[in-house]
Amino acid sequence: MIELLVQHPLLAALLALVGLGAVFGALLGYAAVRFRTEGNPIVEQINAILPQTQCGQCGHPGCRPYAEAIAAGEDINKCPPGGQAGIEALAQLLDREVVPLDDEHGEEKVPQVAFIREDECIGCTKCIQACPVDAILGAAKHMHTVIASECTGCDLCVEPCPVDCIDMIPQAQTLQTWHWELPDTSNRGADIIATDAGEAA
Amino acid sequence: MRKIHDFHGGIHPVENKHQSLHTPIRDAGIPAELTLPLSQHIGAPATPLVAVGERVLKGQLVAEATGLVSAALHAPTSGTVTAIEPRPIAHPSGLPAPCLVIASDGEDAWCELPPPCSFETLERPELLARIRAAGIAGMGGAGFPAAVKLGLKPGTQVETLIINGTECEPYITADDILMRERAAQIVRGAQILAHLVAPAETVIGIEDNKPEAIAAMCAAAEGTGIEIAVFPTKYPSGGEKQLIELLTGKQVPSGGLPMDVGVVCQNVGTAAAVADAVEHGRPLISRITTVTGAAVDEPQNFEVLLGTPMSHLLALAGYRAADNPRLVMGGPMMGFTVPDPGVPIVKTTNCILAPSAQELPAPPPAQACIRCGLCAEACPASLLPQQLYWFARGREFEKAEAHNLFDCIECGACSYVCPSNIPLVQYYRAAKAEVLQMRRDAQKAEHSRQRFEARQERLEREEAEKEARRAARKQAAEEKARRAADAGSGEADPVQAAIERAQARKAAQAAGAASEENPLQKLEKTVVTTRERLEKAEAKLAQARSEGADHIAALETGVEKTRAKLAAAEQALQDYQAQQTPAEPAPAGDAAQAAIQKAMAARAAQANKSPLEKARDNLEKLEARLAKSEARLAESRAAGEEEKIVEALASSVERLQEKVAAARAELAAEES
């Protein structure tokens, strides 16, 4: 046996390679079984990335349907509230290419929250019916109001209001939400950073 | 002598401490106006207890702690509350925060204070209550409410109580001078703290660049069992985690508290404030603040009332604003720039640094990271700052987290040594904030998802119930029709009819499930029964006529009446139906769906449209909405609806008109 191998180096090399292949294959297979991660179904994982604004801008009635559509192969760049960060996360999860947001579906905006000008509200309940997350409180013929902490800013309640008393207000920056931004490296070529960019904060 | 351990990294920046140590602590006096931010500590802002216009006395509680992690506020002098409103505060953002403003009256009249007492006579809960009532928050810079740190869970054993007199940041001398001048008070504070947490040992840690302070403290601590530990000067040995490692050799676990390794750490300033609060009942209303830097003529330390504007102190020290391009609260390593010298001194203001442009020049543009590793050598947390920078800059926050981004204490040692002048700490701050923001967003998204799904479920359930009711109604109606037919065929068997009726009712009830008989059903029933009665009466009348009976007239009026009733019932039914049909909510579940559908359709239509078309569409839509609103307005005017509603409608019409005008203008602009 050994002699045969010594005499036929080609055979030896072949054997060695096959042997290595077999060993590593077995190792990998073992690792795959041993260290398998119990994953959520893919739709759940996608849905967990979508912002759950439920605004329908992606062309689906809510985020979950879009998650299902993505799992079935639809483009990942149709959700404006999720923005570029959302697309990146989806690309990472699904191992697809990062593409810019499809502006057919709208632009990435600062997060907003609905506000009902309460003395103008006539209590028609139309906005309540439109709100996908039950963020509006009120009863027929009584003033309504938005529970700001529950509002996703989807903007669906604005249109149905007959007296047009709902405003979408950009969420204001507070001491709690303020933070230093990443230094701006976009200007003047890559590396010259105007440290902090002065007033940009 | 205890063994002094070492911690990784650290730097030796120029100390610049002597400038402010020439003179003793000076009283900064009473400014005309004091501004007390409600949040001077970590935790919930305090809740004001006074109203605008109210007169307050020095030391009076003006805002109480909100919840457990919070600290109370007291009036630093006597005067009148002139405002409770957002004012600019010492914060790098320059955003305003709620403040309580007191106009001082110059009398400096004290309110009544709890009687002085000696701490040995007080029980722990009482001691803790006194400290809490005095509103003491960590005076070293972080501002964590002291009482919270000291309120240990029962059964915990504290190994070491560390009093932090390190003051490792350049320029700052507030703790140094406090230790020189008020060593006895600090030691008493330390004794009180020790009494409170019952540690196995109490250590006061001081860097070896403060020989006078060390001498004073040693003298004061003589015979108290409190140890003074002196260790070599190195920044940031005053960081809580670093100091703990220096003195005990233990490391606070990542994400944990000093208590996890049996250590409680307090600043010397806090100890002094605790002594004041416990022994004299005096709340925290003033502190020692260093004013230094080349842009002030006389750098020195002040005893200053909280709420005093920085500009007041700066003026006392001879401030030359023209020489001062940046004003820093805190030291040059971890302090932050303040946007305006008018912001008030708070419990954590240990230093105001007014450097000249030569002293702390503006940061030059950053060069590329050459991976020299100096930052990693300097990092006291043993991080790899250059990798963190790389990840933060590439927005790869997950990797940054995996490289322990959150163990960075933002000490600035890495930025200090970086030869390429990269603002590393800013990257870490931003990255941390973004990660936290992402976590919050994810939480909110999860919450919204749950609400959306709950709503979806509810709508489906309602739909199903409605369906069931509809089916029941249909069945009942059929039953009635059959019964009516039966009734029409004569009164052959009234018992049978009665039984059937009862059955039908039961069936209707059963089918209608829990549903109440609704008005519609009631009306329908009235109509049916009246019609039955009428038929019966007519039959009787006919019979009487044919028999020539004498009560024909009476029967006739009866029939007449029944007929009228039937007509009325039928009318009522019709009315009700007429009223119901339009108002009957299109199955509510579909409203959201419909809105989404509409939005989708609109967006689909928006796709591929030129701005011109978009503008035109927009205009059309607005016009449609205007028309709708106008119609609604006219209607409600005609119907004489409530004043308020009419007004609201009118104003919305006006607004829509404005919007239409704007859209027209836009369209015109697009077209041109």
Next chain:
Amino acid sequence: MALMRVTSPHAHGPLSTSAVMQQVLLATVPGVLVLTAFFGFGTLVNIAFAALLAVSFEALALKLRGRPPGFYLGDCSALVTAVLLGIALPPYSPWWLIAVGIAAAILMAKHLYGGLGYNPFNPAMVGYVVLLISFPVQMTSWAPPRGAGEVPGLLEALRACFTPGSFDAITMATPLDVLKQNDALLVRDLWAQSPQFGRWAGLGWEWANLAFLAGGLWLLYRRIFTWHAPVAMLAVIALMAALFYDGGSSASGGSPLFHLLSGATMFGAFFIVTDPVTSAVSVRGRLVYGALVGLLVYLIRVFGNYPDAVAFAVLIMNFAAPFIDQYTQPRTYGHAGTGDGK
């Protein structure tokens, strides 16, 4: 005047990238002087011409990439690359050799990857290896040291560089070469027969190595880099040499001292291996990195096809640096265990 709003820290240490680079340049001076003393002006001419080219190429590349050349040239990194390559090249190299080397170093190894800080491979070594593979003859012909042959003067050095045809290069195998080719003589005899050997190693080479060692020690003293990588590399070379040194038979690989003072050992240890951009970053990582470079240097020198091996060893380890980093993360404060990368 509005007050500045910047993030802390507000103070900055005295060191800047340009200062680091300038000190590295300064530290090469003793080595270059010794080289000039023994081998004539060839190295100086190399360096001067390489520096000129490097700065122009750098400016060109920056311009093409839309960066302000003034600012970036200020970091002196191109000069460092030029000087290192100039030292590594054989003296009296023709101008085109230098030009090709610098072009490969600056344009290919540096700017194609995104400029300073982004290059995974040491630019000077890339330039050197490109030349070594493309022009092996020119790259392995070293001038004889003073004492072993004629040393040309400055004018001749210039002629050698710019009109290579008119200059008859006198070359001589380097000691490492001689030792490698030798398979008949005992080391002691070899020493006696060949003029290129000096007291401990190659004539001239030993002093050049000592001079680079001095420069490196000065940089260490100035805390420009840490001792870990160079010391690990030298230690491993010495260790390997000691292991394989058989007392001087004809198949001997040379004594530890010989290896430490031969070829580009010291130059490599203190000026190439310490290149921060392309080496591992953590302390442990640098130890591993330096040790592996040392190992490769010895293996290639003694068992490989090339007489010297610093360039190859460094480039191979450049590949491995990210990997080393991954597994040598320091233990962060407050974390148990070694904090190996996830």
